[in-house]
Amino acid sequence: MTVTVTPPVRRAAAVPRRVRTLAGLSLLSLALLLAAILAGAASTGASLRTIGHDAGPQVLATTGLYRQMSEMDALVAETLLLGREYGPQQQADLTAYDQRRLEISESLLKAYRLALDNPTEQRTVEALIEGLGRYERLAAEARLLDRQSGHTAGQPPAPVVAAYQRATDLMHRELLPKAYNLTLETGTIVRRAHDAERSATALARTAVVVTGLLALACLVGLQTYLTRRFRRVFAPALVVATVLGAAGLVTGAVLIERQGRALEEAKRGGFDAVLTLTRARAISRSMHGDQSRYLLDPGRKDTYEHTFLDKARAIAAVESTSLPDYQSKLGPGFQGLLGGVTGADRTRLFTAYQRFQQADARMRGMSGAAAIKFWDGELTQAYEGYDKVLEELVRRHESDFERAIDSGDGALETLWRLIPAGLAAGALLVLAGVWPRLREYR
Template sequence: MPAVIEATRTIARRAVRPETPARLRLWATLTVLTAVALLVSLSLLMARVQQQVRIIGDEAAPQAATAADLYFALSDMDAQVARMVLTADRDELAGSQIDALGTYQERSRQVDADVQKALSAESDHDRVLELMGHLATYRERVWQTLTAGDAAAGYYTQATNVLHLDLLPAAKDLRDSSTERLSQAYARKSATEGWAVTVAVGLGAALLILLVALQVWLARRFRRVFSPALLTATALTVALIIPAVAVLTLQASRLSEARDDSLTPFLALSRARAISYDAAADTSRFLISDNLAYYDDDFKRKSTCLAAGGSCGPTADEIEGGLPSVVGGPDVSPFDRDQVLTRWQAYRTDHERIVGLARGGKEEEAVGALTGIRRGDASFDFAYFDAAVADITAARSTEFDQALSDAKLVLTGWPWIPVAVLGLVIFLVPLAVRRRFAEYR
């Protein structure tokens, strides 16, 4: 037993003596293990960030855009039905009737396509099925409206009630759900980026310290010049860590700015367009309902909402800050907020004139002012307003797509770059100490 204890003590003393191979082996092993830990963690985290960017670009953002587009298309469908009811049996307005029917059919196809896309999100399956049930009821009421002749106004009231009380709330729930998933996708990506930066800086700094300490120890202990292999490994580590942190920071900043300056305004503009179409339909509904004051009041609520924000009515959506808050931002279109608001105010003036004509018993003139295609007529002024909003909406969408493409490009190859660089570092460390071990043989 004493012999065993003495042998153990001898081995321990040799292991801690700085001139022994055990000390050199300890340095090299610790350095290689740190490099391996950095390689595995950084590669996995970079791959995860890349995957989360794809989820945002290929799933979360498109789903949010689809839900917003669905809400808009439904609002315009009802507006076109109102136009068809208003222009029915008026030969002089046959052109408007045909245009309204064509637009209704186009929006109907758009709704069907959006519903099919929405079904791809498993978490929204029940919401989509509920919406499809309301949509079937709405279309039945629309068919009854278009075939009811003199009773069309009554059936249209039922159709628009289904839209506002059932269909649009279901679409809003779907849109809110997809928007929440988008926010969660951004939050998860941000958390992964934080871990990746922490790993890159923490383990990267530890690896650099070990490489430099090993280099200095070898130079002092063996009285030789610095090892080219360790110098190369140190340079490779620096060349990996700095770009990795820069890439993570750059793509995070680019996508965050794109979300705030492009994607969020794009979604808000889609809501604003839906509200504007629904408000424009209130002008037609006012005439269809024989001057029911509710539709004039409803238009005023929506118009005020578009101009200044707030609630757009008991059955309507809302937009925070109104058009100025979502039209403003980066200069991505030839239209500014003042132009857009001016164009909307022109339509509001048209609405007030039409309401005044209708209340004065001049129904034919009111319908003509609503359906006319000259400047100063409601149809023209609304199309003029909508063209500006549509242009800005498309510009916001394009800008976000470009930012997403930039982020994907910046991240290209990064799950494998740490493997290549740190794999070489792991190879160079044993190579640098191999000759020192040979001196003890």
């Protein structure tokens, strides 16, 4: 009978080969964990930059464009409605008009930069620039005719009204719809970035967990093999490497989750709220302009009353058949753009908005100089009080937006600074842990 005995040399050679294999797998799994964390961080970081520092702020700038243009047209109507006895106020309105024009130029520049890779949006911005030039020429013609007429407060002469009609028709039928469409078009960039981030965060979190568990399994397997083969309780370097791998897994998953949560808060609690409230503010400013146009152009007062009602329903929707019916039925259960406001903010906003609507109802019951005086005093004060509440809410949500973006940026900075260093140290400790055992076979 022949007994085959494995040569000691072969058995001895198998041990370092297994150690090298297990060590290599451990290093590879740590590299995969690092790659998964960095890939997830890069993806969510790109979305964070898009929403927080690039497209998001620029989209909000295009939303402000609608309000600036609405106010521009309303200021023209106010200067024409006020007579020569309101000279200082007319000059103040013209100064405000020039300021709005400057703000519009800046907003259009931001919008054009955002649209560099979108020909459709570029054409929209270019059409707005060209259209605003035409509007300014018409508005200047109306103001010139108004100065030449020297009329007192109230409806100006027919040529002035006709010139303003051409200007305001251009603004409301062509320019404002384009400005609104521009906001919708640029807003898709943010929505796409947000949707992509949600998928990327879920995938990155899964990849980190899988590669992290694989790394821990390899490290534990290497530690177990060395303990059994070399009769040692543990290898301190490998224990520390395993702890660093576990820390990398937990920290990476937590930081990626924190980035995703920050982006979600920035999008829903900040960006969406600011977008909605800014839109409501813009429409409200246009409503206030409709009130001055209602007084300026009695021949179209039914039209301006109807547009006022349409805008009011968009802001705070209630079932109604006419403006008086709307104002009588307006209650705290309204929907519309402001329907998402809750709690004390909703109560405060409703009170201010209702006061504005009540003042409007009183103004429409007056005529002539009394209506203009009321519009210039109590009605404008009611509007400004309501607008101030809206502005405060916008500023608060802008702060929420910036705070969420800062939180995501902080998580990203921590991730890039700590995790690569920790996992690299873990890899070096793996080499340090197996090197003394390999030397025994040299």
